[in-house]
Structure formats: C-alpha cells, structure tokens
Amino acid sequence: MEVYTATWCFNCIDSEHALDxxxxxxxxxxxxxHRHKFETLDPFGSNSTDSRWEDGYGEASVIASRTGSSGGLERLAPSSVFDGERFYLGTKTKSNSLLTDYSTSLSVGSSHPFQPTDTLSLEVVKMECSTCNDSEYAFTIRWSNSLSASGDWSAEPVLLFVEHSAHYPDGVNGVEHYKHVLHEVVPDPMEDGLAPEWHYGEAGLLIPPPWDGDDMSVVLVIDWEIPATDKSNILPAPAVSTLLCFLAALVPVRARDSRL
Known part of the structure; x- marks a missing residue:
C-alpha cells in the first residue's frame, strides 16, 4: 500500500483515516x-523517494489530474496506490465513500503471476564501520526469493527504508506524528552487491538515520512486469481507471519488513 502525502496536506488526513x-x-x-522536490514545508522524503513515485506512478498521476486548463502533475497529495495497480487521486470517490473505495480495492488483491507457495526472505546484520559518524549505521542486507511464473515476465528487487513514526509538531496539517515515512529507496541493490542474479542478493549499505527514535525498517519489494500485449490501451481511453491499471504495471510484492 503506497501513499503520496505531505505534512501540509489537509485532505491527506481524510484519505489516511479512511485507509486506517x-x-x-x-x-x-x-x-x-512525502513530497520532497521543490518542497519547503515537508522535511521528509528524498530525491530517491520522489524519483520512485514518478517512475512508477507519475504518468498515472498526470492522467488522473489532467484538466482542460492543466496538463496534470506527476506528484500530488493525497494519492493512494493499491498493489501497484489501482490508483486513487485526492478525496474524490468512485463510490459512495472513500472507505468503500479503499475497502473494495484492498479486497481485490494483487494480480501478480507468482505461485502461492513462493517465498521471500530478508536478513539484516549490523556491520562495524570505522568511518561512520554518530548518525550513520552500516548493515549487510541479504535477501532471497523463490518466485517463479510461466510466460514472459521480468522482476527486480528494491529496498525501501521506512520509519514507523516520525514526530514533527511543525506540520501545517497538525498531524504531528507521521506514520510509515519513507526516507530512502535503493532501486538496484545488486548493482554494488555480491550476487549475480536477482533470486538472491547481498549488499552492504549505509542506512539513513531515522528522524527520531529507533524505528527504522527495511522493506524488500519485488517490482515485476509482464509485457503488455494490447498496445491499444496506451491511447486515450474512456475509462481512466483502466488505463491507470495498465500504466502501473510494475507491481510490488512485499515481504514483512525487518526491523533494524
């Protein structure tokens, strides 16, 4: 479940309460x-988090936010994405309420092609780091999976560093305790890792410090893609939601997060 939000966003409160x-x-x-690029009021997020959102959902956001006088924007709060496939912008409902929309979308589940018995694993081991300063921590992160599927598909691992709760009393929307804050994305941990294939990997990484406390987690995500066979969906379609499902083809399949 992915959400685009900001500490100044009042509509985000309604959206996130409905999600809860x-x-x-x-x-x-x-x-x-959290909105980061060209942002002055929200202290969270990073270039890597905004880049991941733009790469995965930017085009869907542009289409959903496009009006007669505006070309649409890649990053708008609030936005919610279920299973990487179903995109919701703002607080406008597709049914009688946001709660109904979100509950229905949660019940659909992911359309990933993998087997129910396939597994993901993630291990985090703290490393000694003589060159790290007091706010830096080094870890070895190992992951493996047994994912398999028939047909033509591709996949790659991504590591996300998420803080369970960050206290920021200066947030304009007054939430104060911001949950599930994504601080950093490592889009290709194997690039500098030790493993030659995506089914398993190991990488030594400096972990971004939490905003406060010691509640940073690392989440292993597998981004997968099945090549589209119906190219006609790329053209303007009468049902925007159908087009958005097609554009959000990189679908994360998540393991439980591992606490650092």
Whole structure:
C-alpha cells in the first residue's frame, strides 16, 4: 500500500483515516512517500523517494489530474496506490465513500503471476564501520526469493527504508506524528552487491538515520512486469481507471519488513 502525502496536506488526513479504517487489523505494509522536490514545508522524503513515485506512478498521476486548463502533475497529495495497480487521486470517490473505495480495492488483491507457495526472505546484520559518524549505521542486507511464473515476465528487487513514526509538531496539517515515512529507496541493490542474479542478493549499505527514535525498517519489494500485449490501451481511453491499471504495471510484492 503506497501513499503520496505531505505534512501540509489537509485532505491527506481524510484519505489516511479512511485507509486506517479500511485496513483495520489486516496485515498490510504501508509506505508513505512525502513530497520532497521543490518542497519547503515537508522535511521528509528524498530525491530517491520522489524519483520512485514518478517512475512508477507519475504518468498515472498526470492522467488522473489532467484538466482542460492543466496538463496534470506527476506528484500530488493525497494519492493512494493499491498493489501497484489501482490508483486513487485526492478525496474524490468512485463510490459512495472513500472507505468503500479503499475497502473494495484492498479486497481485490494483487494480480501478480507468482505461485502461492513462493517465498521471500530478508536478513539484516549490523556491520562495524570505522568511518561512520554518530548518525550513520552500516548493515549487510541479504535477501532471497523463490518466485517463479510461466510466460514472459521480468522482476527486480528494491529496498525501501521506512520509519514507523516520525514526530514533527511543525506540520501545517497538525498531524504531528507521521506514520510509515519513507526516507530512502535503493532501486538496484545488486548493482554494488555480491550476487549475480536477482533470486538472491547481498549488499552492504549505509542506512539513513531515522528522524527520531529507533524505528527504522527495511522493506524488500519485488517490482515485476509482464509485457503488455494490447498496445491499444496506451491511447486515450474512456475509462481512466483502466488505463491507470495498465500504466502501473510494475507491481510490488512485499515481504514483512525487518526491523533494524
């Protein structure tokens, strides 16, 4: 579950409250991207987090926000994405309420092609670091998976560093305690890692410091893609939601996060 938000965004409060209610006690990993580029009021996020949002959902956001007088924007708060496939912009509902929209989307689930018995694993080991300063921490991160599927598909691992709760009393919208804050994205941890293929990997990384406390987690995401066979969907379509599902083809399949 991915959300684009900001500490000044009042509509985000309504959207996130509806998400809280829709999710309830369900085991859902939430990733909250905070607006960063050209931002003066929100202290969270980074170039890597905004870049991931733009690469994955920027085109969908442009289409959803386009009006007669505006060409649309790649990053707008609030935006919510379910399973990387279903995009919701703002607080405008597609049914009788945001709660109904979000509950329905959660019930659909991911359309990934992998087997129910396939597994993901993630291990985090703290390293000694003589060159690190007091706010830096070095870890070895190892991951593996047994994902398999028939047909033509591709996949790659991504590491996301998420803080469970960050206290920021100066937020304009008054939330004060901001949850599931995404601080950094490592889009290709194997680039400098030790493993030759994506089914397993190991990388030594400096972990971004949390805003406060010691509640930083690393989340392993597998971005997968199936080549589109119906190219006609790229053209303007009467149902924007159908087009957005097609554009959001990189779908994350998440393991449980591992605490650092």
């Amino acid at each position: 209610e829709a999710i309830g006690d369900t085991d859902v990993t939430r990733i909250h991207y």
